[in-house]
Amino acid sequence: MQHSIGDDKTNKLDSIDMMSGQSSPVLTDPSPLKDSRVGIHPSFIPYSQSGTSLSTAMYIPIPKKKPSKVEDVLSNGWLDAMKASSPPRKRLFLKDFNVGVSSDDGEVAYSSWMIKHPSALSSFKQITNFANGKKIAIFLDYDGTLSPIVDDPDRALMSAEMRSAVRNVAKYFPTAIISGRSRDKVYDLVGLPELYYAGSHGMDIVGPEHKALYGHSNAINSLDQQQVKYDPSPHFSSSHNIDPRWIVIVRIQFMSFDLQDKEVSLFQPATEFLPMIDEVFRTLVEITKDIEGAKVENHKFCTSVHYRNIDEKNWPIIAQRVHDILKNYPRLRLTHGRKVLEVRPVIDWDKGKAVEFLLESLGLSNSDDVLPIYIGDDRTDEDAFKVLREKSQGYGILVAPVPKETKALYSLRDPSEVAKLPILATPFCFLVKQFLNALVKWREQNHKRTKWSTI
Numbered sequence: 001m002q003h004s005i006g007d008d009k010t011n012k013l014d015s016i017d018m019m020s021g022q023s024s025p026v027l028t029d030p031s032p033l034k035d036s037r038v039g040i041h042p043s044f045i046p047y048s049q050s051g052t053s054l055s056t057a058m059y060i061p062i063p064k065k066k067p068s069k070v071e072d073v074l075s076n077g078w079l080d081a082m083k084a085s086s087p088p089r090k091r092l093f094l095k096d097f098n099v100g101v102s103s104d105d106g107e108v109a110y111s112s113w114m115i116k117h118p119s120a121l122s123s124f125k126q127i128t129n130f131a132n133g134k135k136i137a138i139f140l141d142y143d144g145t146l147s148p149i150v151d152d153p154d155r156a157l158m159s160a161e162m163r164s165a166v167r168n169v170a171k172y173f174p175t176a177i178i179s180g181r182s183r184d185k186v187y188d189l190v191g192l193p194e195l196y197y198a199g200s201h202g203m204d205i206v207g208p209e210h211k212a213l214y215g216h217s218n219a220i221n222s223l224d225q226q227q228v229k230y231d232p233s234p235h236f237s238s239s240h241n242i243d244p245r246w247i248v249i250v251r252i253q254f255m256s257f258d259l260q261d262k263e264v265s266l267f268q269p270a271t272e273f274l275p276m277i278d279e280v281f282r283t284l285v286e287i288t289k290d291i292e293g294a295k296v297e298n299h300k301f302c303t304s305v306h307y308r309n310i311d312e313k314n315w316p317i318i319a320q321r322v323h324d325i326l327k328n329y330p331r332l333r334l335t336h337g338r339k340v341l342e343v344r345p346v347i348d349w350d351k352g353k354a355v356e357f358l359l360e361s362l363g364l365s366n367s368d369d370v371l372p373i374y375i376g377d378d379r380t381d382e383d384a385f386k387v388l389r390e391k392s393q394g395y396g397i398l399v400a401p402v403p404k405e406t407k408a409l410y411s412l413r414d415p416s417e418v419a420k421l422p423i424l425a426t427p428f429c430f431l432v433k434q435f436l437n438a439l440v441k442w443r444e445q446n447h448k449r450t451k452w453s454t455i
């Protein structure tokens, strides 16, 4: 497998949520997921669909619509979606960080789009004017935001400068990473114990003590604190006979970093899906092993099938196989990310819900003096942008090299595109880092107190 960085594959006209069916003047969603959630005879379903204790309110309703006998990913739009995540090679260069005019077609389109979604850097003064006197909370996506998009997901590393920028931001503002990766993996990649982490698209959250939930029947309150490892097993939940949407106040030991213990809440709204995800992961590994370049990742509460390194002529094969498997799992759904098919439970939980949960945990929800800022690049980040927009609270910032439909208010251009500028020596994630550093500088210049907890 080839591992390269900064090629046209880093282009971000991709990540189409097949569930949304949202139409866009810029980026069309070729197919809502119609057929992977179909009803089939229960005897064909590896994990029973009945007997769940998870509140049905959490589920996204499964359409009753009888599926057509679609065996072909060509006719249901999967392949179109996969191709849309690989736009034709087009090099876009950044003249400056402001809206500007360029002779290049793409640049003109980008400029007019940026009038709607101005650069968070050029609008920095406006942002900080509004932020003055408010409590800021920072939410960061990982892949494509803090790390560059590369061929091998295991090599998507943050630069030391980016780590330092995130560490500094976390000194002043509560900061959480919200990723599609498993919480463990993203924690290993970021390596900053002072942050909060939401893995599996928000289905696995380690956040601050959720005080509002003390006394909740499904919570173990502070008096019942358990000494558990960083990642307690699902058996921990069942041994206490609590709902799968368990919230446990635990004392987490950051063994690997040998740092302080800290009290946190662990929230996992999809624990009952663990065996199913594990089973589907193993099946997906099996059915893709003869396809060169295929890679399947287990993210605990969801699983990813990467086709970035698969010859395009084999995309219909992998799409068809994944499609066939998912027909057996009506309680799983599929979304499209950046050259990746993401399989996740059909529950009403996403990055947006994770942001709401964390804000509540931080005691920062429903308050006019709070300014959440979410930076992300992918379709799954739109759920978070949407929450902020609907609450009229805070700012979504989309990292994007090309115009695309977004609920984010501001934009930052794809760092990998910036890296192509000869004048800039610093490679990836330049703009995100620059924005975070600017926030820190602004905070240091404007406030004497140092720790966010004292604000």
Ligand SMILES: O=P(O)(O)OC[C@H]1O[C@H](O[C@H]2O[C@H](CO)[C@@H](O)[C@H](O)[C@H]2O)[C@H](O)[C@@H](O)[C@@H]1O
Pocket (backbone or CB within 6 Å): 141, 142, 143, 144, 148, 149, 150, 151, 152, 153, 154, 156, 178, 179, 180, 181, 297, 299, 304, 306, 308, 337, 338, 339, 340, 342, 378, 380
């Ligand atoms: O929510 P995120 O933190 O952005 O995670 C989304 C997916 O990120 C990873 O895949 C993407 O990045 C890889 C490394 O650059 C790249 O090779 C891949 O093509 C991208 O889709 C991760 O590997 C996925 O499992 C996540 O779902």
